[in-house]
Amino acid sequence: MIDLSPKERYLKILEGKKVDRVSCSCPLQTGTADLMKLTGSYWPDAHKNAVKMADLSYGAWEHMGLESVRVPFCLTIEAEALGCGIDIDSPKSQPAVKKHVLTDPSGLEDLKVPNPEKDCRMPVVGEAISILKEKVGDELPIIGGILSPFTLAGHLRGVENLLIDTFDNPGFVEDVVSFASEVAIEYSRFLLEMGADSICLIDPSATTELIGPDMFASLAGPMNKKVIDKINAPTVLHICGDTTAILDSMEKTGANGVSVDPLVDRKVAKSKIKDSILVGNINPVETLLFGDVEKVKAEARQCIDDGVGILAPGCGLSPNTPLENVKAYTELVRGN
DSSP, X not given: OOOOOHHHHHHHHHTTOOOSSOBOOOOSOOOOHHHHHHHTOOTTHHHHOHHHHHHHHHHHHHTTOOSSEEEOSSSOHHXXXXXXXXXXXXXSSOOEEEEOSOSSGGGGGGOOOOOTTTSXXXXXXXXXXXXXXXXXXXXXXXXXXXXXXXXXXXXHHOHHHHHHHHHHOHHHHHHHHHXXXXXXXXXXXXXXXXXXXXXXXXXXXXXXXXXXXHHIIIIIHHHHHHHHHHHOSOEEEEOOSOOGGGHHHHHHTTOSEEEOOTTSOHHHHHHHOSSSEEEEEEOTTTTTTTSOHHXXXXXXXXXXXXXXXXXXXXXXXXXXXXXXXXXXHXXXXXXX
């Protein structure tokens, strides 16, 4: 088979085509303390400055061998652009929402879909993608990470309040999640225009630990499908926790790749997912953070044997993940 570039391999895998080997691209968060030292791009500056964001992202390829570049490094871009308060200044942890904008449901009437070219850090992420495009050309896939609608709705309202609303005010929940889907569509289109090759939708609040399979199938899943259908680009959908009960609904969103947490049995996932590509699911804590090189290699081999198409961590990398542990599985994939 003709040698494929990492970008060609990643995209062909998501298209369901046969390739020479699995990809070790990473559609999830890749920023680590080791990479920050090597690139000189540290949090929180790499959350705010496009050059530093791009440099830290590129470091995952340059120093770890991850076959992709991915931005941003947090899940707060959209919420901040909509007026939520963000805790962003920690050098050791990802930004988090600290103040929700929809303290009263009536506030939804005042919210407008942000302009990604102007509002808060959305243009920073776009500029970082443009910089990365200059760096990697067509060698590596550029992956833009966005929040799925249900999780963004939770950021706007507060997850606990949103879950209460599902009983007390279900019409409002549908409205706020629908609004969040329009934000996701507009932001995704902007990232693709700036040079992203693929979009990864992150939906941690749609885990079965918070909502049941029925609610995912009736609300969170269809809103992900709405986004995926509208943006018409290669996509990966990631949901944390044991998503075994909703794997079929995740596939029905139309996502090309279904990214699973280590709690999901890969063989069961392969039996339930018929058309999408399985992405994952090396344990990011027990194996990549606290394990050694041999443990990483053993789990990586098992993931490949179990049928993953894209070998990746089962969640975003912990900032303290040792560089050598990530290199252990990327080098294994490439036969180094």
